[in-house]
Amino acid sequence: MKKALLLSVVASGLIYAGGDIAPAQPVQPQVAPAACDFWGTLAFRYDANKAGAYNFGDSENNLAVGALAMGVEKQLGYGFGFGAELDGLYALDGSFNKLGEKGGITQAYITYKSGNTAVKLGRQALPASISPLAFTERDTLGGIPSKTFNGITVVNTSLANTTLVGAWIASSYDFFCGNQKVNGVDNKGVFMIAAIYKASADTTLQGNLYYAPKSSPFPGLVSAWGTAKTKVNNVDLGLQVAYSKLKGAKASFGVAGYAGTKFDAFDVKLTLAYLNDGASPITLAGSCASTKFGEKTSAFWGASYRAMGGATIAGNKQKIARLDLGYTLANKSRIYGGVAVDKPDTGKTAIAARVGYDFTVAGMAAKVEYRYHKDFAGAKDHRIRVQAVYKF
Secondary structure (H helix, E strand, O other), X not given: OOOOOOOOOOOHHHOOOOOOOOOOOOEOOOOOOOOOEEEEEEEEEEEEEEXXXXXXXXXXXXEEEEEEEEEEEEEEEOOEEEEEEEEEEEEEEOOOOEEEEEEEEEEEEEEEEEEOEEEEEEEEOOOOOOOOOOOOOOHHHOOOOOEEEEEEEEEEOOOOOEEEEEEEEEEEEEOOOEEEOHHHOXXXXXEEEEEEEEOOOOOEEEEEEEEEOOEOOEOOEEEEEEEEEEEEOOEEEEEEEEEEEXXXXXXXXXXXXXXXXXXXXXXXXXXXXXXXOOOOOOOOOOOXXXXXXXXXXXXXXXXXXXXXXXXXXXXXXXXXXXXXXXXEOOOOOEEEEEEEEEEEOOOOOEEEEEEEEEEEEOOEEEEEEEEEEEOOOOOEEEEEEEEEEEEO
């Protein structure tokens, strides 16, 4: 099987991860320790692939992956606590011969809560809804985070309907490649401040500002983000703008918007995005390498739309369109599909499409899905996926 790269690409932050951010309730220091909170996911995925000279029946081009994620959080008392996550992955080829295995401690942190302020120090996951420039994705590896971040996060909810976030990201932990400098170079980390305002039950406004100080060979980076989500009648609307300026490089600018609605059991969502031809990064979230176990990705396909997508092209203007459709059956299972087009000014266009069926069996969330992708070079890939995930 051909190895695939999880590329850190220009547009990765432009598609929303979803979910409104509600201000956390004030937490008072605990005198007595609380019980441990254990959680986990067990996932199995089988991919039958067809790419180039390979056919669906070629065992060397098929892949079976088992993934286990286990986490724990515990309050120790007096406001202090800790959390940790241990993950493992085991991969086989189509003939169930061992391809490889990997394990890692993807989270390990301590917490402190006092009144309206909470602090987390150590290796931790950052959701895209909080940090659109540097965030953690879990969907590609059966619930295992492809990248987490080493640093400190401070959250305060003293202002009404407002969540304030400050963070310093010293480095990242890549599941495949271990500790990495942010953006892959020697630097002093990245600072972030964010404000999330819940204007109403249906409207959320957010602003993020990032700064990476100058440190050779990293010449310094400033990145600003604005996000708005609302609902008008039965239509969900969203708009996001991003600006990033690396010293000595042309600034990058991107804008993305979506509109989605439901008609009884039918749902539809249209997403459009545009990127200029800047040379500054608009994401620090890409994993360094997925080897055989992950998938190629691009920002446009987003955290919820893996379609064997190819990388976006830095330094070229791009117009992006994506349409998602779904129909929920009476038994709560769902038929879904979608198509995505990524058109840069190089004259080469990438196309992705998928159709699938989501259902529940024996307490597990399962799916059967067909995926198609044609990359910028014209190479075509097909994939049939069977997947089951059990949460405990």
